[in-house]
Amino acid sequence: MKIIIHGGFFSESSTNSETKKAKQEALSKIVIQGYEYLKTHAALETVAYTVSLLEDNELFNAGLGSQIQSDGKVRLSASLMDSKTERFSGVINIEDVKNPILIAEQLLLEEDRVLSGEGAQKYARQHGHQSYNPITPSRQADFDEKLKQQENKGTVGCVALDNDGKLAAATSTGGKGFEIPCRVSDSATVAGNYANKYAGISCTGVGEDITSAALAAKIVTRVTDGFTIEEACKKSFSELKPFDGFAGVVGISANGDVCHYDSHPYMVWASFDGSLQVFN
Numbered sequence: 001m002k003i004i005i006h007g008g009f010f011s012e013s014s015t016n017s018e019t020k021k022a023k024q025e026a027l028s029k030i031v032i033q034g035y036e037y038l039k040t041h042a043a044l045e046t047v048a049y050t051v052s053l054l055e056d057n058e059l060f061n062a063g064l065g066s067q068i069q070s071d072g073k074v075r076l077s078a079s080l081m082d083s084k085t086e087r088f089s090g091v092i093n094i095e096d097v098k099n100p101i102l103i104a105e106q107l108l109l110e111e112d113r114v115l116s117g118e119g120a121q122k123y124a125r126q127h128g129h130q131s132y133n134p135i136t137p138s139r140q141a142d143f144d145e146k147l148k149q150q151e152n153k154g155t156v157g158c159v160a161l162d163n164d165g166k167l168a169a170a171t172s173t174g175g176k177g178f179e180i181p182c183r184v185s186d187s188a189t190v191a192g193n194y195a196n197k198y199a200g201i202s203c204t205g206v207g208e209d210i211t212s213a214a215l216a217a218k219i220v221t222r223v224t225d226g227f228t229i230e231e232a233c234k235k236s237f238s239e240l241k242p243f244d245g246f247a248g249v250v251g252i253s254a255n256g257d258v259c260h261y262d263s264h265p266y267m268v269w270a271s272f273d274g275s276l277q278v279f280n
Ligand code: ASP
Pocket: 008, 009, 061, 152, 153, 154, 155, 173, 174, 175, 176, 184, 185, 186, 187, 203, 204, 205, 206, 207, 208, 210
C-alpha cells in the first residue's frame, strides 16, 4: 500500500517560509489521512477522498481557494482514473460546487463520463451537490489587485496503490488564474491524469505544456512498455525541454515504485507507505 500526493508548485519568489511550512504540514497530514483510508478502501475511493481533502484546504488551488478566471468566475476541473476498469471520468469548468473530484467519481458510473460547464453543474445538482462558492477573500484580493502570476501553483493530485495491487490517480484544479473564461486545463484530460494496471500519474504545471506533451498518458504508456517509472519520467521530461515545458508529476508503478519529478523548482508533494516523506 502506497500513496503520494501533490499540491502544485511552490515559488520562493512569491511565497514565504511560513506558507512553505503550512504546505508541508497540510500535505503531511492529508497524505497520512489518505493512507489510513487506503487501509480499508480501494485505490480509486482513496484518491477521490484524498483529493477532496486537498480541495477543502484553501492553501491549494482546487476546490476552496481556487484561482479566479479573467471574468471574475471560478471554474473547476477534476478527473480520476482507475486501473481496475481503465475508466477515466472528469468535470471541466464546473461552477459553484465544493468538491469537483466527487462529481468526477460519480461520473465513473455513467456511460457519458466527462462533462463540462452547465451540463456538469446540472448533473452535480441532480446528484446532491449543493451550490457552493469557492472564492476566498484572499483569492478575491489577488484578483482585485490583478496580481497576475505567470507560474502555476497549487493544483492537487493523488496516486494510490491498494492492497489488491490496483492503482488509481486523481487530479483537481482551479486552473491558471486570470485565464480566458472557459479555457480547458490539462487536469481533466488524459494528459494531466492517467492510470492503468502498470502505473498512475497526476500532473501539475502549465496545462498547455502538459497537454502538448500528453504527459501523464505518455509516462504511463512508457511504463506499460517496460520502462521503470523513473526512466519514463526522465525521458518524458527531456521531451519538454525543447519548448521549456513547465510541469511536475507524482506517480506510482504496479511494482510499488513511487516517484515525483519536476521541470522547474519546485513541486510540493508528500508520500506515505508506513513512513512519511515530504518535499523540503
Ligand atoms: N495544470 C493546471 C492548469 O494548467 C494548473 C496547475 O497545475 O497548477 O490549469
